[in-house]
Amino acid sequence: MTTRCLVSISDYSKEEIIEVLQSASEFEKNPNQRLLEGKVVASLFFEPSTRTRLSFETAINRLGGRIIGFADASSSSVQKGETLKDTIKMVDNYCDLIVMRHPVEGAARYASEVAKHPVINAGDGANQHPSQTMLDLYSIYKTQGSLENLNICMVGDLKYGRTVHSLLQAMSHFHPVFHFVAPKELRMPDEYKIYLDELGIPYYEHTELSEQVMNIADILYMTRVQKERFADLLEYEKVKNVYILKNSMLNGTKDNLRILHPLPRVGEIDVDVDDNPKAYYFEQARNGVFARQAIICKSLGIK
Ligand code: CP
Numbered sequence: 001m002t003t004r005c006l007v008s009i010s011d012y013s014k015e016e017i018i019e020v021l022q023s024a025s026e027f028e029k030n031p032n033q034r035l036l037e038g039k040v041v042a043s044l045f046f047e048p049s050t051r052t053r054l055s056f057e058t059a060i061n062r063l064g065g066r067i068i069g070f071a072d073a074s075s076s077s078v079q080k081g082e083t084l085k086d087t088i089k090m091v092d093n094y095c096d097l098i099v100m101r102h103p104v105e106g107a108a109r110y111a112s113e114v115a116k117h118p119v120i121n122a123g124d125g126a127n128q129h130p131s132q133t134m135l136d137l138y139s140i141y142k143t144q145g146s147l148e149n150l151n152i153c154m155v156g157d158l159k160y161g162r163t164v165h166s167l168l169q170a171m172s173h174f175h176p177v178f179h180f181v182a183p184k185e186l187r188m189p190d191e192y193k194i195y196l197d198e199l200g201i202p203y204y205e206h207t208e209l210s211e212q213v214m215n216i217a218d219i220l221y222m223t224r225v226q227k228e229r230f231a232d233l234l235e236y237e238k239v240k241n242v243y244i245l246k247n248s249m250l251n252g253t254k255d256n257l258r259i260l261h262p263l264p265r266v267g268e269i270d271v272d273v274d275d276n277p278k279a280y281y282f283e284q285a286r287n288g289v290f291a292r293q294a295i296i297c298k299s300l301g302i303k
Pocket of ligand 1 (some may be wrong): 048049050051052053125196262263264
């Protein structure tokens with residue numbers, strides 16, 4: 001049985017991404033299977049979470065596994081000064097798989113080097129959120145019927161938003177055209193633009209969420225401005241409400257357009273969008289259970 005970490009979305013090849021999406025589709029048809037009987041999964045959340053933690057826990061419960069861990073590191077011996085290395089070495093003694101969210105970029109890679117059991121990155125700082133990407137891809141595939149040749153419009157905090165970084169890398173396998181809509185302070189970091197340049201993938205940068213951009217999009221991927229990553233809250237105040245999507249802005253958009261958001265939202269999508277059939281963010285979060293069931297099984301080498 002081969003086990004596998006998922007620390008960065010680039011840990012999966014294109015073929016593996018497709019394999020996990022197929023597996024997610026099977027889990028959606030039949031989510032209750034006892035594939036994790038006798039397995040213990042550690043869920044270590046050093047940062048707040050609703051969707052990621054609870055959808056991982058739902059995935060594990062539906063597969064018959066057991067969960068240990070914490071939702072708040074202040075209830076662990078981290079509070080007494082225990083290092084991440086020691087915490088991981090201890091937890092690794094007790095479980096078969098570690099799911100970890102941590103505020104420090106690279107913490108998940110470090111944990112994967114310390115642990116004998118596989119590690120799934122549930123978000124590390126502004127770096128990566130690969131399990132979110134798998135549910136995003138699954139949502140895009142379900143709504144568009146394909147991942148190929150799509151116009152993907154990413155809006156908001158493209159600097160600190162880890163979900164857009166992982167999604168950009170994953171979508172790069174499927175001939176996308178990207179539109180990045182962000183204020184200059186929150187532009188897509190150069191490393192990701194260089195990555196696209198090297199692959200010859202087109203991208204366009206905008207500061208306005210204009211009608212022109214909205215009307216060519218197949219996927220409008222809205223993001224929250226990540227207040228917790230700002231060193232200076234005055235800088236956050238300047239950009240926090242820079243884009244607010246309203247229902248009236250969707251009038252000329254394509255029929256197949258779907259609005260995604262990793263959530264939580266804090267105002268960047270007006271509630272008047274929620275009843276529009278193009279709003280897909282709540283279904284997107286539901287897809288997280290099936291995508292995470294597929295990732296867990298792949299990580300543990302369970303067919
Ligand atoms: N999408 C996401 O990571 O949400 P949570 O922070 O609630 O887990």
